[in-house]
Amino acid sequence: MSFHASVLTLYPDMFPGTLDQSLAGRALENGVWKLDVTQIRDFASGKHKNVDDTPAGGGAGMVLRADVLGRAIDAVSPADDPRPRLLMSPRGKPLDQERVRALTDGPGVVIVCGRFEGVDQRVIDQRQLEEVSIGDYILSGGEVAAQVVLDAIIRLLPGVMGNDTSGESESFETGLLEHPHYTRPAEWEGHSIPDVLVSGNHGKIEQWRRDQAEKLTKQRRPDLIAALDKKKQS
Numbered sequence: 001m002s003f004h005a006s007v008l009t010l011y012p013d014m015f016p017g018t019l020d021q022s023l024a025g026r027a028l029e030n031g032v033w034k035l036d037v038t039q040i041r042d043f044a045s046g047k048h049k050n051v052d053d054t055p056a057g058g059g060a061g062m063v064l065r066a067d068v069l070g071r072a073i074d075a076v077s078p079a080d081d082p083r084p085r086l087l088m089s090p091r092g093k094p095l096d097q098e099r100v101r102a103l104t105d106g107p108g109v110v111i112v113c114g115r116f117e118g119v120d121q122r123v124i125d126q127r128q129l130e131e132v133s134i135g136d137y138i139l140s141g142g143e144v145a146a147q148v149v150l151d152a153i154i155r156l157l158p159g160v161m162g163n164d165t166s167g168e169s170e171s172f173e174t175g176l177l178e179h180p181h182y183t184r185p186a187e188w189e190g191h192s193i194p195d196v197l198v199s200g201n202h203g204k205i206e207q208w209r210r211d212q213a214e215k216l217t218k219q220r221r222p223d224l225i226a227a228l229d230k231k232k233q234s
């Protein structure tokens with residue numbers, strides 16, 4: 001059974017977007033995953049088909065209505081849908097590789113793309129939406145964020161990456177950032193490739209890569225080192 005992604009958005013034309021190219025695009029074509037995209041506005045009622053309204057209590061911007069979004073979610077993902085329902089949101093838990101892996105193991109995902117100031121809290125609570133952030137900055141909408149989440153998932157689905165082991169040493173998979181890479185030409189603008197990488201000594205190459213990964217992570221992401229130490233202790 002293929003991984004089933006359902007996206008709810010006010011901008012369905014933004015999909016599949018980047019996901020119909022390269023690895024994800026080929027996987028979509030091959031049926032490794034499937035995508036359906038739902039226009040939230042189709043579930044609005046009245047002559048004007050309003051999807052948003054002014055915030056209760058006043059203030060700037062507009063809020064996505066609970067009744068409209070609730071109907072859209074129910075149409076795509078009934079109460080017994082086993083798939084997690086994500087809401088793209090800067091207030092959510094920042095996405096990490098561990099969460100991506102866990103999502104990959106499931107039957108699929110339902111993703112709600114927010115717009116405006118955000119969505120009515122009642123629909124988040126009543127439809128058990130898990131708020132997920134892709135980083136500490138504000139996007140204009142959840143569509144690009146949803147594609148980030150799906151891209152990260154799809155590349156891990158069985159058969160998508162050509163070389164199945166190429167994921168294993170990747171940044172975050174080991175708890176460290178990845179070592180630097182080099183390729184031909186051997187000499188470029190007077191700079192050569194580190195000797196050890198052309199030595200043919202695989203033990204030494206592995207050791208060098210591990211050392212580099214550790215050094216880089218210590219410099220750039222001391223938080224990852226601290227997390228690794230904590231994991232080792234427990």
Ligand code: SAH
Pocket residue numbers: 087088089090091112113114115116117118119132133134135136137138139140141142143145
């Ligand atoms: N007023 C909100 C920001 C709204 S941005 C706040 O201050 O928290 C509009 C929509 O873009 C959000 O509903 C969300 O779906 C999406 N979005 C913006 N930044 C995001 C981020 N860092 N991660 C995931 N989704 C984001």
